Amino acid sequence: MTDQTAPPATDRPTWPAVFKGYRRCCPNCGKGKLLHSYLKVNDACSVCGQELFHHRADDGPAYLxxxxxxxxxxxxxxxxxxxxxxxxxxxxxxxxxxxxxxxxYLLPRLKGVIVAYQWARRMHGFGKSG
Incomplete structure (x- = not known):
């Protein structure tokens, strides 16, 4: 076992991140763009440097x-x-x-919501980065 413990989940509140994702903004800072073109997620935020390539949105936005x-x-x-x-x-x-x-209208916004939710819940590698 390692001595490293995961930071508490409270330092990434879910609802503010989801609202930022709906606006297609970075879930961390809310200023950088989450998407480029129509549905492509940026590898990292251009403002705060948050890595975004960990997402696993897949078919979730289409289903929603x-x-x-x-x-x-x-x-x-x-x-x-x-x-x-x-x-x-x-x-x-x-x-x-x-x-x-x-x-x-909804498809890119729901993709942002799913990516932001995964970031807030530290899913799929988002727990490693700040």
Missing amino acids: TILIVGHLMAPALHVAYAQYRPEPLTLFAIFALGCLSLSL
Whole structure:
């Protein structure tokens, strides 16, 4: 056994990190960019130097996006159809555009949330760095 102990989890509060991740900012300082291009995570924060390449977001952001968009749009689709009875093509066009727009908006933000959550909980190698 080694004498090194992990720092307490309280020095990385989860909710502030998650909010910073939602804004696509570094979970450590909140100033540097978490993502470059659309969904690529930076290897390190350009402001504080926090290593970010440890993340294992994988398919999590896509699953959460589908879950949220589905739970928002399905009831809206039901209400719109039951109340207004629009033409099928109109209904399709509006909800296809809504689903696409909401998905493209949420996907990078949810990726930031997952990376920030992993950082705050010291998962997948984030515990080694400051």
